Amino acid sequence: MQIGIITKPQALKGQFRVKPTGMYLMEMKDLEEVIIKGKTYEVEKVILRDGFAIFKVAGIDDISQVEHLRNVPISIEDVEDDSLEEDEYYIDDMIGCKVIADTGEALGVITAVNSYGGASVISMDKDGVEVMFPHARGVILGVDTEKKVVTVVKSILEEMAL
Numbered sequence: 001m002q003i004g005i006i007t008k009p010q011a012l013k014g015q016f017r018v019k020p021t022g023m024y025l026m027e028m029k030d031l032e033e034v035i036i037k038g039k040t041y042e043v044e045k046v047i048l049r050d051g052f053a054i055f056k057v058a059g060i061d062d063i064s065q066v067e068h069l070r071n072v073p074i075s076i077e078d079v080e081d082d083s084l085e086e087d088e089y090y091i092d093d094m095i096g097c098k099v100i101a102d103t104g105e106a107l108g109v110i111t112a113v114n115s116y117g118g119a120s121v122i123s124m125d126k127d128g129v130e131v132m133f134p135h136a137r138g139v140i141l142g143v144d145t146e147k148k149v150v151t152v153v154k155s156i157l158e159e160m161a162l
Contacts, residue, residue, distance in 0.1 A: 001092050002073045003028065006036070009066040010054045015045075016066045018053045018074055020115040024091065028053045035075040051115070091120065091135075093145040099124050101154035102141055107131075110150060133157055 004018040020028065031043050034057060041057035048054075055074075060066060091113045099107040108126035113135060115121075120135035133139055133152070141151040 001078050001090070002075045003031075003034070003092075004053070004074050006066075006069045006072045006074055007052070008070055009063045012063045013056070014060040014062055014065055015054050015056045016060075016069060018055055019051075020053065021073075021092075021095075021112055024120065025051065025053060025115045028055075031076060033076070035077065036069065037072060040077075089143050089145045091115075094122070094135075094143060094150060097143070097145070097148045097150045100149055100151050101157075102151060103154050105154065107152070107154070107157070131157075133160055 002021060004020045007017045007019050009015065010017050018028070025048055029046050029048060031046065033040050033042055034055070035041075036057075041059055043055065043057055045056040046053050094110050094113055097110045099110060101107055108124040108131060110122055111125050111130070112123040113120050114123065121132050122135050124131045124133070133156075139152055139156050141153060143150050
């Protein structure tokens with residue numbers, strides 16, 4: 001499961017910044033292993049700062065090793081977890097879902113879910129234009145990851161200039 005994108009090196013000793021895409025920022029602090037370009041690395045340290053995470057992993061110890069990782073996805077092993085309740089889902093599972101208004105109108109497709117420390121922000125492609133809206137109750141009526149459909153309140157999105 002993709003958790004973010006490596007954006008750039010941080011300092012000189014192999015640390016790098018990660019922009020979250022499929023996981024809440026706070027959850028990154030507890031990771032023990034990550035996958036970069038198909039290789040598994042042990043996480044030595046994670047620092048959370050201003051909507052991104054700074055990672056230090058074993059085996060990447062120099063800025064030159066990080067330079068070629070810009071814009072590379074960072075992932076974790078997919079975990080089969082039956083502990084989800086009926087109305088729960090993984091944030092990453094929303095990516096690719098169709099967004100349907102409570103009126104039945106198709107609005108677009110979710111392209112990313114970004115965490116900035118507070119509420120997540122959903123990016124949706126609406127006819128080639130990126131539209132962003134909060135991942136919050138009152139905006140989202142339902143998420144069906146099996147059918148790949150997210151239902152939203154259209155009137156609220158219109159207030160946000162949809």
